[in-house]
Amino acid sequence: xxxxxxxxxxxxxxxxxxxxxxxxxxxxxxxxxxxxxxxxxxxxxxxxxxxxxxxxxxxxxxxxxxxxxxxxxxxxxxxxxxxxxxxxxxxxxxxxxxxxxxxxxxxxxxxxxxxxxxxxxxxxxxxxxxxxxxxxxxxxxxxxxxxxxxxxxxxxxxxxxxxxxxxxxxxxxxxxxxxxxxxxxxxxxxxxxxxxxxxxxxxxxxxxxxxxxxxxxxxxxxxxxxxxxxxxxxxxxxxxxxxxxxxxxxxxxxxxxxxxxxxxxxxxxxxxxxxxxxxxxxxxxxxxxxxxxxxxxxxxxxxxxxxxx
Numbered sequence: 001x002x003x004x005x006x007x008x009x010x011x012x013x014x015x016x017x018x019x020x021x022x023x024x025x026x027x028x029x030x031x032x033x034x035x036x037x038x039x040x041x042x043x044x045x046x047x048x049x050x051x052x053x054x055x056x057x058x059x060x061x062x063x064x065x066x067x068x069x070x071x072x073x074x075x076x077x078x079x080x081x082x083x084x085x086x087x088x089x090x091x092x093x094x095x096x097x098x099x100x101x102x103x104x105x106x107x108x109x110x111x112x113x114x115x116x117x118x119x120x121x122x123x124x125x126x127x128x129x130x131x132x133x134x135x136x137x138x139x140x141x142x143x144x145x146x147x148x149x150x151x152x153x154x155x156x157x158x159x160x161x162x163x164x165x166x167x168x169x170x171x172x173x174x175x176x177x178x179x180x181x182x183x184x185x186x187x188x189x190x191x192x193x194x195x196x197x198x199x200x201x202x203x204x205x206x207x208x209x210x211x212x213x214x215x216x217x218x219x220x221x222x223x224x225x226x227x228x229x230x231x232x233x234x235x236x237x238x239x240x241x242x243x244x245x246x247x248x249x250x251x252x253x254x255x256x257x258x259x260x261x262x263x264x265x266x267x268x269x270x271x272x273x274x275x276x277x278x279x280x281x282x283x284x285x286x287x288x289x290x291x292x293x294x295x296x297x298x299x300x301x302x303x304x305x306x307x308x309x
Contacts, residue, residue, distance in 0.1 A: 005071075006030040006303065007048050009039055010057030010078045012292055019296035023055075026304055038265070041065060048072065053307070055299050056085065058265065058283070063089040074306050076299040079286055080104060080155075083209040083236060098302035102155035103294040104286030108234050109159035111285045112204055115258035116143055119202070119230040124279045125256075143167050149200030151193060151216070152207035152235065153179060160204065161186055172196045176212075197224045202232065209236035217241060222248040228255045234285040237262040246272045260285045 006027045008014050014032035023030050031051075033039065039047060039059050045068040048054055053074045061075065066089050075085060076098045090097050118124055122140035129136050144167045150157050153175040161171060172191040173183060183190050193216065197203060203225065207213045217231065217240040225231070231254060233240050242263045248254055249272075258279035265283055267273060273280050286295065 005051055006053045006055065007051035008032045008055040008078075009044065009047065009059045010055060011036050011038065012057065012287060013055055013078050013296050013299070016292060016296060018293065019300070022297065023300050023303075026300065027053075027307075045069075053303055055303070058084055061085045061090075063092075066090065066093050066095065069093075069095075074098060074303065076302045076306075078299045079295050081208055081236065096306065098299075098306065100295070100298040100302065103298050104288075104291035105155040105159045107288035107291035108156045108206075108285040109163055110288070111260060111281070112156075112160050112206075112232055112234050113163045115232045115234070115260075115279060116148070116202055116204070116230075118279060119232075119256050119258055120146070125276050128276055143169070143202075145169065146201040147172065147199055149191070149196035149203040150174070151196065151203065151205050152213075153177075153182075153188075154206060154208075156234075157206040158182070160206065161188065172200055193221070194224065197221045198226075200229060201226065202230045204232040205235045205239050207235055207239060209238055213239050215239070215241045217245065219244045219247075222253055225254050227252070230255055231257040232259070233257075234260045237265065237267075242269065242272065246275070249275050249277050 006023065008030065011033050013019050014034065020032060041064060044059055044065045048069045050071060051069065052071055054072060055076050055078050057078045061084060063086055072095050074096045075090065077100065080101060080103060082097060082099050085097055087097055120141045120143045122138055126136060126138065147170045148164060149172040150160060151174045153173050164171065171188050173188045174191055174193050174196050215238065222244060245257060246269065249257060256277040260281045261283055272278065
């Protein structure tokens with residue numbers, strides 16, 4: 001068996017001819033996901049069972065999958081965030097996990113900014129109404145000068161801060177790390193989550209998914225938000241209790257929300273997706289053409305270093 005048998009599970013990587021040719025240049029025995037969809041557990045077991053290395057996207061890599069991968073030595077993440085990979089199990093089986101940070105930060109931050117403007121200026125609802133023959137010139141509010149709350153001030157959160165500079169927003173921030181010098185330099189106001197939910201006109205989430213961040217947006221936090229406020233999530237679906245969000249949107253507890261990520265993907269709650277005060281997209285935050293290339297090249301370079309190719 002060749003030592004460079006790399007399997008690529010990610011559909012986005014697998015349909016990108018440029019990335020495929022780059023990987024094949026260094027690992028000519030690479031195999032790609034030709035199905036065009038995210039593999040389930042059984043499909044992963046079958047696909048990865050004889051691989052030496054793997055390029056993983058959003059697929060769940062848990063111990064049952066790893067038990068089937070007797071030859072697997074390394075996993076390179078296509079994207080950022082390792083919450084879908086059981087790193088404890090990887091360590092148990094001697095599999096190294098290679099991750100990259102910040103490669104898609106601009107792509108996600110731009111989508112977040114787009115969501116902010118669309119929510120404030122009533123783009124989405126006005127478009128839906130016009131398509132249904134209703135001429136409603138309700139133009140919403142300007143983003144400029146509003147109070148924005150950012151939970152999670154890592155690579156993406158910082159990029160959102162940078163993009164917001166021309167809008168002269170008051171920015172409240174919350175993070176587990178002490179970043180007082182960065183906050184001071186950028187005129188940010190460090191805040192508790194409770195105060196941030198209460199004071200912000202827009203709350204945007206940019207945390208990794210951990211035991212501490214799961215369901216940080218729930219009935220209690222939603223009830224504390226301003227009635228006319230908006231919520232944005234481009235991080236990971238389970239940081240929001242999806243049922244609680246749906247109930248808050250139906251009841252008008254908050255004015256609207258925009259989400260790019262879901263508790264299960266693709267999402268199954270069609271009632272939620274049909275709500276007129278919810279903008280929803282299919283996890284495209286990090287999927288700009290430029291970001292896909294950056295993430296793919298990063299994964300390839302990680303593999304090259306590992307195998308000294």
